Amino acid sequence: MLSTETIKNDFPMFKANPKLVYLDSTATSLKPQAVIDAEREYYEQYGVNVHRGVYALSVRATDAYEGAREKVRKFINAKSTKEIIFTRNATEAINLVANTFGKSIGRGDAILTTEMEHHSNIVPWLPPPTPSALRAAPPNQGGAELRWIRVTDNGELDLSNLGELLKGVKLVAITQMSNVLGMVNDVKMIAKKAHSVGAKILVDAAQSTPHMPVDVQDLDADFLVFSGHKMLAPTGIGALYAKQEILQDLPPFLRGGDMILEVTKEGAQWNELPWKFEAGTPNIAGTIGLGAAIDYLQKIGMDNVWQHEQELTRYGLEQLSQISGVKVLGAPTTPAATPPLQGGVTSPPPTADARPSLGKLGIGRAGGAGRGAIFAFTIDGVHPHDIGSILDEQGVAIRAGHHCAMILHRKFGLPATARASCYLYNSKKDIDQLVKGIIKIQGMFA
Amino acid sequence: MSLAMYQQNILDHYKYPRNFGPLLGAQHHAHVANPLCGDELDFFLKFDEQEKIAAVKFTGQGCTISIASASMLSEKIKGLSRAESEKLTKDDVLKLLGVEVNPARLRCATLSLEAVQQALGHH
Ligand SMILES: Cc1ncc(COP(=O)(O)O)c(C=O)c1O
Numbered sequence: 174m175l176s177t178e179t180i181k182n183d184f185p186m187f188k189a190n191p192k193l194v195y196l197d198s199t200a201t202s203l204k205p206q207a208v209i210d211a212e213r214e215y216y217e218q219y220g221v222n223v224h225r226g227v228y229a230l231s232v233r234a235t236d237a238y239e240g241a242r243e244k245v246r247k248f249i250n251a252k253s254t255k256e257i258i259f260t261r262n263a264t265e266a267i268n269l270v271a272n273t274f275g276k277s278i279g280r281g282d283a284i285l286t287t288e289m290e291h292h293s294n295i296v297p298w299l300p301p302p303t304p305s306a307l308r309a310a311p312p313n314q315g316g317a318e319l320r321w322i323r324v325t326d327n328g329e330l331d332l333s334n335l336g337e338l339l340k341g342v343k344l345v346a347i348t349q350m351s352n353v354l355g356m357v358n359d360v361k362m363i364a365k366k367a368h369s370v371g372a373k374i375l376v377d378a379a380q381s382t383p384h385m386p387v388d389v390q391d392l393d394a395d396f397l398v399f400s401g402h403k404m405l406a407p408t409g410i411g412a413l414y415a416k417q418e419i420l421q422d423l424p425p426f427l428r429g430g431d432m433i434l435e436v437t438k439e440g441a442q443w444n445e446l447p448w449k450f451e452a453g454t455p456n457i458a459g460t461i462g463l464g465a466a467i468d469y470l471q472k473i474g475m476d477n478v479w480q481h482e483q484e485l486t487r488y489g490l491e492q493l494s495q496i497s498g499v500k501v502l503g504a505p506t507t508p509a510a511t512p513p514l515q516g517g518v519t520s521p522p523p524t525a526d527a528r529p530s531l532g533k534l535g536i537g538r539a540g541g542a543g544r545g546a547i548f549a550f551t552i553d554g555v556h557p558h559d560i561g562s563i564l565d566e567q568g569v570a571i572r573a574g575h576h577c578a579m580i581l582h583r584k585f586g587l588p589a590t591a592r593a594s595c596y597l598y599n600s601k602k603d604i605d606q607l608v609k610g611i612i613k614i615q616g617m618f619a
Numbered sequence: 620m621s622l623a624m625y626q627q628n629i630l631d632h633y634k635y636p637r638n639f640g641p642l643l644g645a646q647h648h649a650h651v652a653n654p655l656c657g658d659e660l661d662f663f664l665k666f667d668e669q670e671k672i673a674a675v676k677f678t679g680q681g682c683t684i685s686i687a688s689a690s691m692l693s694e695k696i697k698g699l700s701r702a703e704s705e706k707l708t709k710d711d712v713l714k715l716l717g718v719e720v721n722p723a724r725l726r727c728a729t730l731s732l733e734a735v736q737q738a739l740g741h742h
Contacts, residue, residue, distance in 0.1 A: 556656075556658075556681060557656070557682075558682040558684075559682050562625075562724065563625065575655070588680070617630065618630065618633075618634070
């Protein structure tokens with residue numbers, strides 16, 4: 174496991190809140206000093222605009238900004254920086270795709286998604302709410318059918334009828350890791366199947382890029398989106414990866430300065446990739462912060478982050494399953510003890526005692542199924558909001574609600590759950606604190 | 620101080636809500652919900668000849684604060700005239716609860732009042 178005591182020293186939030194047990198990194202992560210310093214350094218030392226300036230400070234700002242793009246490219250192993258577009262967050266990146274690529278999807282076509290998506294990967298694909306005025310106007314789909322891959326009681330995707338579901342599909346929009354179940358989907362296999370029917374695949378990597386190695390070429394993702402703030406970077410910066418040959422043909426999303434080469438009274442000529450999709454002054458400080466966050470993560474190593482969290486997943490599931498009256502959503506064990514998904518997940522079940530190495534499990538690079546350290550749970554007879562409030566009193570920060578996954582919660586017949594989630598600064602001690610809190614709650618409500 | 624919210628009498632009203640259940644022959648009914656946390660309440664009211672609340676019942680699901688406030692409010696409004704019950708405010712409900720409700724949970728506390736107000740407005 175990682176040395177969390179050392180890691181915690183890098184996060185000023187733990188200095189300001191020494192007793193904090195932070196188990197809400199799925200919502201947003203804490204930020205290391207290095208990220209905060211990178212943003213501050215930009216504002217204090219070279220805080221000028223990018224791209225258009227000819228003076229040295231502007232060149233420095235441009236280099237830092239474009240340097241962060243190269244860091245992102247390397248981080249997800251894209252072929253070219255032309256394929257990395259900065260956005261505000263994962264949500265905006267999905268909306269960018271919906272409003273450009275999505276416009277080519279129309280009546281008679283279908284979009285395939287799953288019941289475990291975050292609202293950000295559902296709502297952009299839904300038909301507009303009212304039949305009249307709105308339907309005529311913006312979004313992506315001129316009446317494309319939205320189809321759903323079912324989630325089983327165990328929190329896995331039911332891929333048994335994937336071939337059937339893929340008929341007529343133009344886009345598969347799927348999360349790599351559920352922000353409620355922690356379940357990891359085999360997006361590599363699904364991408365292969367999608368491509369075989371001519372569909373493209375959009376991977377919501379908001380929960381995977383922070384926690385595991387992600388390789389867009391290996392996954393063969395057409396689009397992949399993530400948010401910086403969930404992976405140690407500042408809020409307000411995220412990214413869209415898309416294959417160059419797709420981006421080339423797409424119309425711009427937002428229009429204005431920076432995304433043009435030439436403007437005349439008759440029209441404009443779009444800028445080259447990736448700037449064609451970055452209208453206006455970008456979030457320069459945030460982008461530089463994202464670069465610093467990637468540096469920090471890579472110094473530790475994404476394999477190590479994932480292994481650390483696998484240990485926490487195992488420990489958390491084991492501890493929580495021992496408390497009667499507590500139910501955790503998703504598979505009850507880590508994939509080491511879970512048989513492969515039905516419907517063609519290819520990763521072989523590792524032997525029970527083998528530390529599942531990334532390669533063996535096919536997690537991350539291979540994109541196999543697995544489970545991250547996210548525990549959405551219920552306590553019999555106690556509302557999740559009460560769980561959240563009482564844990565808060567004990568210094569344990571978790572989230573209560575539907576976690577932007579109403580469809581998934583409805584499916585399980587739950588209006589809400591409490592959710593504890595881990596990151597590289599969490600230790601088994603944090604899970605012990607959670608368990609202690611839960612037992613206290615059960616005592617109060619007994 | 621959120622633990623302060625969980626006073627014994629609040630927990631008691633949550634575990635054993637008063638006036639819980641449907642009301643046959645109710646003249647007034649309202650359903651309210653807070654989709655954010657999944658809380659739902661149904662309030663049923665019956666008036667007598669003097670236009671006083673003769674019977675009140677509620678059903679639903681929710682957190683400690685929303686169920687306790689519904690339970691306490693149902694006790695409070697029994698016997699009130701229409702005018703009196705229409706005058707009830709958020710502060711009255713908070714006073715019934717008698718604890719400091721943290722801002723994130725205010726809506727839970729007032730959901731029952733919303734139900735009663737709606738029920739009074741809907742025949
Ligand atoms: C799986 C998943 N997708 C998308 C998002 C949206 O991220 P953002 O709000 O940063 O756009 C989240 C955030 O919780 C998420 O967990």
